[in-house]
Structures are given as C-alpha cells and as structure tokens.
Amino acid sequence: MTDTLRAIYIIWYRDILRFRRDRARLVASLAQPLLYLVIFGTGLSSALRGASAGIGGAQAAGAPGGLTYTQFIFPGIIGMSVLFSAIFGAMSIVWDREFGFLKEVLVAPIDRSAVAIGKALGGATQAMIQGLVLLILAPLIGIDLSIGMILTLIPLTFVLAFALSSLGVAIASRMKSMQGFQMVMTFLMMPMFFLSGALFPLQGLPAWMDVLTRLDPAAYGMDPLRRVVLSTSLPTEIVDRMGIQLFGSVLPVPAEAAILLGFGALMLMVAIRNFRVVA
Amino acid sequence: MSEPIVIGARQLEKRFGTIEAVRGIDLEVRRGEIFGFLGPNGAGKSTTINILCTLLQPTAGTASVAGFDVARQPNEVRRRLGLVFQDPSLDIQLTARENLEFHAFLYRVPKAERAKRIADVLEMVQLTDRAESMVMTYSGGMKRRLEIARGMLHTPEVLFLDEPTIGLDTQTRRHIWGYLNELPKRGVTIFMTTHYMEEAEFCDRIAVIDHGKIQAIGTPEELKGMVGGDVVTITTANDQAAAPLIGAIAGSQPKTDDGMLRVEVADGAAFVPKLVRELPVEVTSIAFRRPSLDDVFLKLTGRAIRAEEGSEKDLTRMMGRAWGRR
Numbered sequence: 001m002t003d004t005l006r007a008i009y010i011i012w013y014r015d016i017l018r019f020r021r022d023r024a025r026l027v028a029s030l031a032q033p034l035l036y037l038v039i040f041g042t043g044l045s046s047a048l049r050g051a052s053a054g055i056g057g058a059q060a061a062g063a064p065g066g067l068t069y070t071q072f073i074f075p076g077i078i079g080m081s082v083l084f085s086a087i088f089g090a091m092s093i094v095w096d097r098e099f100g101f102l103k104e105v106l107v108a109p110i111d112r113s114a115v116a117i118g119k120a121l122g123g124a125t126q127a128m129i130q131g132l133v134l135l136i137l138a139p140l141i142g143i144d145l146s147i148g149m150i151l152t153l154i155p156l157t158f159v160l161a162f163a164l165s166s167l168g169v170a171i172a173s174r175m176k177s178m179q180g181f182q183m184v185m186t187f188l189m190m191p192m193f194f195l196s197g198a199l200f201p202l203q204g205l206p207a208w209m210d211v212l213t214r215l216d217p218a219a220y221g222m223d224p225l226r227r228v229v230l231s232t233s234l235p236t237e238i239v240d241r242m243g244i245q246l247f248g249s250v251l252p253v254p255a256e257a258a259i260l261l262g263f264g265a266l267m268l269m270v271a272i273r274n275f276r277v278v279a
Numbered sequence: 280m281s282e283p284i285v286i287g288a289r290q291l292e293k294r295f296g297t298i299e300a301v302r303g304i305d306l307e308v309r310r311g312e313i314f315g316f317l318g319p320n321g322a323g324k325s326t327t328i329n330i331l332c333t334l335l336q337p338t339a340g341t342a343s344v345a346g347f348d349v350a351r352q353p354n355e356v357r358r359r360l361g362l363v364f365q366d367p368s369l370d371i372q373l374t375a376r377e378n379l380e381f382h383a384f385l386y387r388v389p390k391a392e393r394a395k396r397i398a399d400v401l402e403m404v405q406l407t408d409r410a411e412s413m414v415m416t417y418s419g420g421m422k423r424r425l426e427i428a429r430g431m432l433h434t435p436e437v438l439f440l441d442e443p444t445i446g447l448d449t450q451t452r453r454h455i456w457g458y459l460n461e462l463p464k465r466g467v468t469i470f471m472t473t474h475y476m477e478e479a480e481f482c483d484r485i486a487v488i489d490h491g492k493i494q495a496i497g498t499p500e501e502l503k504g505m506v507g508g509d510v511v512t513i514t515t516a517n518d519q520a521a522a523p524l525i526g527a528i529a530g531s532q533p534k535t536d537d538g539m540l541r542v543e544v545a546d547g548a549a550f551v552p553k554l555v556r557e558l559p560v561e562v563t564s565i566a567f568r569r570p571s572l573d574d575v576f577l578k579l580t581g582r583a584i585r586a587e588e589g590s591e592k593d594l595t596r597m598m599g600r601a602w603g604r605r
Contacts (some may be wrong), residue, residue, distance in 0.1 A: 102368075109358040
C-alpha cells in the first residue's frame with residue numbers, strides 16, 4: 001500500500017514539475033479564457049443590449065438585467081479552463097506512450113493503479129490551478145469575491161478537475177496515438193463544454209437537450225462554481241435555477257460534488273483495469 | 280561454469296491468436312554471463328524478452344529470473360532487473376538527474392543511498408557534467424548511455440538490453456560496449472538482443488533464434504565451428520555454368536548469395552589455386568575467409584541477417600522519430 005502511495009506521489013510530482021516549467025503552456029491556457037471573456041462576452045453583451053427582444057429573451061432565460069453576459073459566463077469560463085486542462089493534462093499519457101516514457105513506468109515494480117491515480121491527480125492539480133488563476137480577473141469584470149468564497153471554490157474546482165481528469169486518463173488508457181485526440185476534442189470536450197451551462201443557463205431547453213445536459217458530468221461542476229461566484233451579484237433563487245435540475249428539484253451542491261466524485265472514481269476504475277492488461 | 284542460473288526458461292511458448300511467436304524455448308543463463316539473442320525481425324526475440332521482463336504472459340511453459348517466476352511474481356522479478364529498450368523511454372523534458380531520481384523513487388532505492396548511486400551511475404557512463412541538462416538536448420548516444428545508467432541504478436541482477444546500440448555510430452557503439460563489458464565484474468548478468476554481428480561477438484554465448492525456436496546455442500567460436508572450415512566466395516563469367524563444376528571440385532554444392540557463389544571448404548588456402556587451375560569457366564573474383572557469425576546465421580536460417588535486417592526497421596524507426604519530434 002505504501003509502495004502504491006509512493007508511486008502515486010512520484011508520478012503526480014513529475015507532472016507538477018513539468019507543469020511548473022512549462023511557462024508557455026500557462027500563458028496559452030490563460031489566453032483562451034481571456035478571448036472568451038473579452039471578445040465573446042463583450043460582443044454578446046452588446047448584442048443582447050441592442051436588440052430589445054434579446055434582452056427579453058435573456059431575461060426569460062434567467063440572465064437578468066444588472067448582470068452582464070461577461071459576468072454570467074465568468075464562472076463558466078473558469079469551468080471551461082478546468083475542463084480543457086484536466087482532460088488535456090491527463091491525456092499527456094498518450095504523449096508519454098509515444099515518446100516511450102510510459103514504458104519506464106509500466107515495467108516498474110509498482111501496482112498499475114498508481115499510474116492511473118497518479119496521472120489523474122496530476123491532471124486534476126494542474127487543471128485546478130489553471131481554473132483558480134482566472135479568479136484574479138474577477139475585479140476587472142466587476143464580480144466581488146470574498147476570501148470565504150475563494151476557499152469554497154478550491155475544493156469545488158478540484159472535484160470538477162478530478163472527475164474530468166479521470167475521464168481523460170480512462171480515454172488515454174486505451175489510446176495508442178495522439179491521432180485520436182482530434183476526435184476526443186470534437187466529439188467529447190466541445191459538447192461537454194457547450195452542454196455544461198457555461199455559456200447559457202440550463203433552463204427552458206428543448207427536451208432532447210435537457211436530457212443531454214443531465215448526462216454531461218461537466219454540468220454538475222459548472223453549477224456549483226456559478227452558485228458561489230455569482231452569489232454576491234444575484235439572488236440565490238435565481239442562480240440556483242440556472243443549473244441542473246433532477247426530478248424537478250434543484251440539486252444541493254454536496255450532491256453535485258458527490259456525483260462528480262462518483263463519476264471520477266468510476267472512470268479511474270476503468271483506467272486501472274485498462275492499465276493492468278496492457279503490456 | 281559453476282555460477283548459479285539467473286535466467287531460466289523451459290518450453291516457453293507464446294501465441295497471439297493463431298500466430299505462434301515463440302514455439303518452445305529452453306535456455307539457461309548463468310550469473311555474470313553476457314548472453315546474446317540473435318535473430319531476424321519477427322523471429323521471436325522481442326516476444327521472449329518481453330516474457331522474461333514480465334511484460335507478456337507466456338501461453339505455455341515457465342520462465343524464471345533471479346529465482347522468481349516471471350508469470351507469478353512479476354514485481355519480485357521487476358525489482359531485480361534493469362531494462363534498456365530499443366526506443367528511448369526517457370522524459371526529455373526533465374534533466375538527466377531528475378530522470379534518475381524518478382527511477383530511484385519508483386524502485387525504492389533508499390533515500391540515504393539515492394544521491395550516491397545516481398552519482399555512481401552517471402560517472403559510469405561519463406555524463407556527470409551533463410547531469411543538470413534537459414534530456415532533450417542529449418544526442419542519441421548520450422540518451423542510450425543515460426538509459427544504461429538508469430537500468431543499473433537499482434543494482435539489478437540482470438540487465439536486459441533490446442538492441443542496445445541500434446542507430447548509433449561505431450564510435451559510440453564501442454563506448455557503450457566499454458561500459459557493458461564492465462558489468463559482469465559487478466556480478467550483473469546481461470541478456471541482450473541484437474542483429475549486429477560485431478556486437479554478437481562480444482557475447483559469452485549466443486542463441487540464434489528463428490521462427491520462434493532456438494536454432495543453435497553456444498559461444499561465438501562454437502557456432503562458427505558449425506560452419507566448418509573456410510568460406511569461399513566466387514564470381515565467374517557464367518555463374519550458372521560454373522556452379523555444378525565448383526560443386527564437383529569442392530565436394531559440396533555452392534549457394535548463390537548476394538550475386539556470388541559461396542561454398543564451404545575445409546582449407547581455403549589449398550582450394551583457391553586448385554579451383555582456378557581446374558575450373559573451365561573464367562573466374563572474375565575469388566576470396567576466402569574464416570567463417571563469421573553471418574555465415575553461421577546463413578547456414579542455420581537459410582538467409583543472411585544483414586541484408587534484410589536493419590534497413591527496413593531502421594527506416595521505420597527514423598520516420599517515427601521525425602514524426603515524434605515535429
């Protein structure tokens with residue numbers, strides 16, 4: 001057991017070491033959220049303000065006046081940053097496989113579960129940091145954050161990062177080359193992002209889409225982030241109704257976190273099983 | 280030799296679906312030996328080495344390394360073996376020292392010994408002054424040296440090397456053999472695959488493997504003795520007409536190899552003048568030499584290792600590298 005813990009630690013540590021060194025990646029990962037906030041957010045805010053029907057529509061959808069669209073998507077963009085960097089970080093396993101390093105780990109006298117868990121935690125840690133870093137933009141966007149809110153956001157971000165990073169490890173455990181990455185990006189990451197409620201509230205959607213949003217694990221992580229980040233900007237009842245509802249009622253945050261943890265654990269089990277059978 | 284047996288395989292078999300990659304291999308390697316596995320692509324070399332390294336489960340038969348069964352006690356085996364793969368398995372975004380520290384931690388090298396052992400193995404492969412450089416700045420030869428150092432870091436009893444000098448220039452190859460030759464003195468057993476004949480010459484014993492079976496096993500000298508006498512290669516104005524005539528003079532039929540006629544005779548020095556005198560077909564070139572491992576290989580498998588091997592494989596590897604770097 002302690003052997004496995006040691007192995008998990010060193011595999012996690014290697015990822016963190018590389019992450020700390022890779023300044024270019026950190027800069028690039030900040031750029032994409034900024035583009036969304038500055039250009040997409042500003043553009044859509046203006047469009048909604050310009051067309052009166054747009055404002056009405058937006059209000060009916062739950063984004064009321066007093067809150068700009070940029071402010072509304074801010075927690076969603078944090079979630080997006082977590083989503084992309086968690087899955088991408090975990091999928092670095094595929095790079096390790098292509099560059100041969102994975103073999104060094106797979107022949108070591110350790111339990112293969114350590115490979116999956118170490119990588120999932122490594123990816124989750126990086127994603128959590130990349131998500132939380134965006135909080136420094138809050139004052140510029142006009143969102144008040146208290147220390148208490150930030151402290152609440154840390155575990156919530158980590159839970160989302162862990163679930164998605166485990167998903168990434170599970171996918172990577174079966175992927176032989178980086179060629180499949182484009183597919184994962186198009187058919188998994190983008191839909192997960194769009195259906196998560198990051199860009200629009202999950203209210204009044206057509207039934208088919210409603211079902212899909214409930215199947216999207218990212219949605220269970222975006223919602224708690226929004227509830228915390230917008231808690232000083234909007235009344236609680238309004239924020240609560242923007243996220244996922246199961247059986248006609250709003251899910252409490254701990255339930256959403258539990259769903260994410262359960263999903264993450266399930267994905268890890270899949271990954272461990274896959275790593276145990278590969279040569 | 281009275282050294283204990285470190286690697287043993289009995290009736291080892293491995294099937295992938297309907298393909299029989301390994302078909303009943305028996306071998307014993309004693310401590311301190313340098314044991315070479317010689318064979319063409321697809322002969323079963325890598326499959327055998329992967330079974331011995333616990334990366335593959337045998338379909339039938341048993342194998343043990345350092346006293347532990349490879350199928351039932353893989354972690355005990357892994358702890359006692361070092362591996363140098365054909366393709367690099369280093370993290371190029373870490374320094375040499377960091378790669379070694381990672382390995383030491385995974386293999387439970389005690390903390391108190393870690394720094395000293397790392398210094399030792401770096402010294403052994405003469406990379407001490409480059410220890411803090413990122414591995415991506417290393418040349419191919421340096422990477423291979425670092426991998427050998429890493430393979431030795433946890434003081435394994437057996438070091439497995441899969442084509443340890445493939446793709447390296449002659450000088451680097453000689454360098455690496457300098458290190459490897461030192462290891463048996465430390466009680467380390469070396470098990471390696473190769474298709475370089477010069478490299479096979481360094482081995483204490485060689486097993487020639489083809490079609491999943493060991494065709495012959497012995498010291499390089501013993502194997503060369505199997506060819507018997509000298510190898511004479513002849514080109515003539517008309518090889519087709521000359522072949523049966525040469526056969527009559529030599530007492531054994533020549534074979535065509537690489538556009539030349541090739542025949543084995545007991546005494547090359549006496550045979551050459553006799554042939555030139557008696558052969559009615561014009562001889563354009565003639566040479567004789569002591570048998571090499573190439574000849575052994577040709578005799579055992581019916582084909583030359585040098586021509587078919589290497590080229591295609593090296594090419595794919597080069598392409599793989601070019602792609603990987605982009």
